[in-house]
Amino acid sequence: DAKTTQPPSMDCAEGRAANLPCNHSTISGNEYVYWYRQIHSQGPQYIIHGLKNNETNEMASLIITEDRKSSTLILPHATLRDTAVYYCIVRYEETSGSRLTFGEGTQLTVNP
Amino acid sequence: NAGVTQTPKFQVLKTGQSMTLQCAQDMNHEYMSWYRQDPGMGLRLIHYSVGAGITDQGEVPNGYNVSRSTTEDFPLRLLSAAPSQTSVYFCASDSTGTSGRETQYFGPGTRLLVL
Numbered sequence: 741d742a743k744t745t746q747p748p749s750m751d752c753a754e755g756r757a758a759n760l761p762c763n764h765s766t767i768s769g770n771e772y773v774y775w776y777r778q779i780h781s782q783g784p785q786y787i788i789h790g791l792k793n794n795e796t797n798e799m800a801s802l803i804i805t806e807d808r809k810s811s812t813l814i815l816p817h818a819t820l821r822d823t824a825v826y827y828c829i830v831r832y833e834e835t836s837g838s839r840l841t842f843g844e845g846t847q848l849t850v851n852p
Numbered sequence: 853n854a855g856v857t858q859t860p861k862f863q864v865l866k867t868g869q870s871m872t873l874q875c876a877q878d879m880n881h882e883y884m885s886w887y888r889q890d891p892g893m894g895l896r897l898i899h900y901s902v903g904a905g906i907t908d909q910g911e912v913p914n915g916y917n918v919s920r921s922t923t924e925d926f927p928l929r930l931l932s933a934a935p936s937q938t939s940v941y942f943c944a945s946d947s948t949g950t951s952g953r954e955t956q957y958f959g960p961g962t963r964l965l966v967l
Contacts, residue, residue: 774955781889781940781961782960782961783856783942783944783958783959783960783961784895784942784944784956784958785958786955786956786957789955827894840885840895840897840944840956841897841911842887842894842895842896843894844892844893844894845894
């Protein structure tokens with residue numbers, strides 16, 4: 741399964757866009773990129789996922805490079821409640837089911 | 853929908869004791885998983901199940917047993933608790949499908965301290 745690399749921490753000013761990068765240079769053609777976040781040791785929360793095209797939902801946008809070796813999660817107007825650990829995950833799938841492999845993620849701190 | 857529920861929220865055990873962490877989901881999901889998270893680290897997969905009667909090992913299965921007699925429930929049993937099992941345990945579920953199109957939903961976690 742493809743490994744991901746994320747910076748350990750990032751800061752962002754409240755109201756500004758937060759851009760969280762992720763490298764996944766060994767991703768294979770049928771693997772999706774998922775983003776989750778975890779606030780205060782709560783259960784991880786799904787944010788967004790994509791395969792090739794850029795994706796947007798009510799929470800965030802996901803930009804995937806054309807070669808699919810990296811991606812960026814964009815929170816367009818970060819708030820204090822967006823302070824969390826953000827995990828970039830490449831979805832590993834095998835015939836008996838699918839599962840998530842978590843790395844250490846990026847601690848995003850949104851400052852007032 | 854209640855989503856994914858876990859009980860208890862907190863538990864303190866003595867070394868050698870056994871216990872069962874409960875997990876239930878009401879979304880009719882076939883896939884269910886158990887993860888553990890140690891301080892400052894990401895989640896690691898313990899066991900997972902792709903449907904009733906089917907379970908498989910994840911990354912760190914030693915010291916844990918699971919069973920899946922119904923679609924809704926996926927209990928995790930600690931056979932003989934050890935201090936190394938002190939952690940936060942998360943249960944997750946997701947729907948069947950292919951090609952990673954599904955999302956996993958996580959429970960609120962069970963905080964376990966083994967003395």
